[in-house]
Amino acid sequence: MLTSTVAAPPEHRPSRSTTASSLHRSDRRRHLLAGARAMAPWLLGVAPFGLVIGVSAARADIPTLAGWLTGPLIFGGSAQVATIQLLDSGAAPAVAIVAGLAVNLRLILYSATMARHWQGTPRWWQGLAAALLVDPTLAVGADGYGRAATPRQGHLHYMGGAVVLLATWVAAITVGATVGTALPDALQLELVIPLFLIGEIVPRLTDRATRRAVGVAIALGALGLWVPLHLGVLLAIGGGLVTALVPAGPGTAVDVEAGEADR
Amino acid sequence: MSAWIVVAAVGAGSFLFRISMLVVAARIGLPPVVERAAGHAVPVSFAALAAAALAEHVAAAGAVIAPAGAVAVAVVAVRRTGLPHAALAAGMPTLWVLTAVLPS
Numbered sequence: 001m002l003t004s005t006v007a008a009p010p011e012h013r014p015s016r017s018t019t020a021s022s023l024h025r026s027d028r029r030r031h032l033l034a035g036a037r038a039m040a041p042w043l044l045g046v047a048p049f050g051l052v053i054g055v056s057a058a059r060a061d062i063p064t065l066a067g068w069l070t071g072p073l074i075f076g077g078s079a080q081v082a083t084i085q086l087l088d089s090g091a092a093p094a095v096a097i098v099a100g101l102a103v104n105l106r107l108i109l110y111s112a113t114m115a116r117h118w119q120g121t122p123r124w125w126q127g128l129a130a131a132l133l134v135d136p137t138l139a140v141g142a143d144g145y146g147r148a149a150t151p152r153q154g155h156l157h158y159m160g161g162a163v164v165l166l167a168t169w170v171a172a173i174t175v176g177a178t179v180g181t182a183l184p185d186a187l188q189l190e191l192v193i194p195l196f197l198i199g200e201i202v203p204r205l206t207d208r209a210t211r212r213a214v215g216v217a218i219a220l221g222a223l224g225l226w227v228p229l230h231l232g233v234l235l236a237i238g239g240g241l242v243t244a245l246v247p248a249g250p251g252t253a254v255d256v257e258a259g260e261a262d263r
Numbered sequence: 264m265s266a267w268i269v270v271a272a273v274g275a276g277s278f279l280f281r282i283s284m285l286v287v288a289a290r291i292g293l294p295p296v297v298e299r300a301a302g303h304a305v306p307v308s309f310a311a312l313a314a315a316a317l318a319e320h321v322a323a324a325g326a327v328i329a330p331a332g333a334v335a336v337a338v339v340a341v342r343r344t345g346l347p348h349a350a351l352a353a354g355m356p357t358l359w360v361l362t363a364v365l366p367s
Contacts, residue, residue, distance in 0.1 A: 041348035062266040069267075073274030078312060083273050093265045100273035104280055106308050111284035112293055113301040118285055130281040135312070139305055188358055190320055191330060192351065195337050195358075197313040199350030202341040204306040213303055214310040221314030225322060236311035244303040245296065 031153045035144055035160025042136040045196030046165065047172045048189040049077050054176020055183065056081065060088035064177055071173040075166070076134050077193065078233065079103040102231050109237070110138045117145045117154060125155070132162035139200055213244035328365055333358035 050071070057067025062084070070080040083100040091099075110133050118126050133141075137158065144157030176183075183189065205211050217240030224232015284293065293301075317334065321327055337354035341347060 041351075044348060044351055066266040066270050069270050070274075073270055074277050075274075076277060078316075079273060079277065083269060087266050087269060093269045096269045097272045097276070100269070101276045101280075104273070104277045106304075107277060107280035108283050109301060109304045109308065111281050112288075112297050113304045115284045115288035115293060116298070119288055126285050127282065130285060131278055133281045135309065139309075142305060186359075186362075188320075188324075188362065190316070191333065191358060192355065194313040194316040194320075195333065195354040196348070196351050197309040197316075198334060198337050198354070199341050199347035201306050201309050201313070202338055202350070203345065203347060210303060210306055213307050217307045217310040218314040221311040222318040224311075224315055225318040233311050233315045236314065237308050240307035240311060241300045241303055244307065245299055 028156055031148075031156035032160035035140060035157035035162075036164045038140045038144065038157070039136060039161035039164045042140065042161075042165065042196070043168050045192045046077075046136060047168055048187075048192040050169050050172025051176035051180045051183060052189050053077060053080050053084070054173040054178070055180040056084050056088075056176075057173070058177045058181060060084050061090075062087045068173055068177050071170050072166070074100065074104070075132070075169070076104050076107070102234055105234050106237050107133060109241075110134075113138060113142060117141075117151065121155070129155075129158065129162070132159075132166060134165075135197075136165050137162045209244050209247075213240040216240045216243040326362070326365070329358055329361035332361045 053071070054068070057070070058064050060067055066087075067084050070083055074080050074083065079100045082103050083096055086096040086099055111130065114129070114133060118129060121129075140161040141154070141158035144161070145151075145154035148154035148157060201214060205214060217236045220236035220239045221233060224236050226232070227235060284297070287293065317330055320330055324330075333354040336357040337350035340349040340353035343349075
């Protein structure tokens with residue numbers, strides 16, 4: 001299914017010779033599937049989170065379909081939760097919009113991360129790839145581009161993971177909105193995502209600057225609980241990045257390229 | 264009616280965020296400071312999101328030891344195995360066990 005529905009950007013298409021084309025087709029499938037496989041561990045965390053959001057959408061005082069639409073339209077769990085919770089609590093529409101967008105402001109940074117990989121690709125590809133850009137696709141995509149021999153392989157790896165994530169996310173929200181209300185609260189599924197994020201952070205603590213930045217982000221993220229409009233996460237990310245960019249002393253200069261190569 | 268408008272507006276705004284730096288990069292190029300910040304985006308953003316979610320859980324559930332123990336076990340599991348998903352595999356059972364055995 002992935003190979004038939006997802007195409008690589010045209011400028012990376014190979015010659016039309018039969019041999020090259022068949023080789024290319026299997027090569028394309030291989031990279032798409034590699035991206036899908038790389039996304040698989042994320043799905044363990046994403047699926048329960050989607051279930052929880054589906055349940056929230058069904059229980060909130062808004063049309064269930066509107067809550068479900070946050071999945072494909074907003075496509076970011078934290079922003080979806082903020083939007084649904086504020087609508088449910090009767091907040092003014094402007095407040096709900098600002099809060100939802102504030103949580104997703106980090107996507108600008110993600111966009112900057114992927115911009116260097118997507119420059120020179122067609123507009124339709126950039127639009128499609130950007131629409132699927134969120135925490136898991138950033139992690140899987142950045143890793144894929146770091147390992148790929150050519151940009152095209154990186155694009156296929158990214159899209160393979162992104163399509164699987166979108167399908168799983170929408171399916172999980174659908175199940176949560178329809179039958180998920182039967183899940184026991186004792187499972188504490190709300191902790192699935194933070195634990196999974198911890199698993200993604202620990203292997204990346206390869207240099208002092210990153211460790212300092214992560215420490216600051218954790219401290220500010222926890223304290224940010226009391227910041228209104230869900231802006232605490234944004235402040236924590238900003239504080240962490242400033243910490244990473246300001247050298248603390250000799251031997252702490254940030255070598256971003258080296259850090260990425262370590263991943 | 265307003266719920267539909269809010270969802271559509273947040274969705275549209277989120278897409279603009281996602282595409283924003285692609286447009287900027289195509290026209291004027293990314294400033295070096297943004298390039299450097301982007302290299303730290305994954306660990307810093309994930310740390311902020313994880314800390315906020317854990318703090319919210321602790322505030323709502325009123326229990327600190329069980330989630331803290333789960334986090335500690337998750338970190339050790341990832342460090343020992345080098346596998347990111349070990350955090351989930353070790354952390355969630357730890358959370359359930361500690362929640363069951365510790366007095367509420």
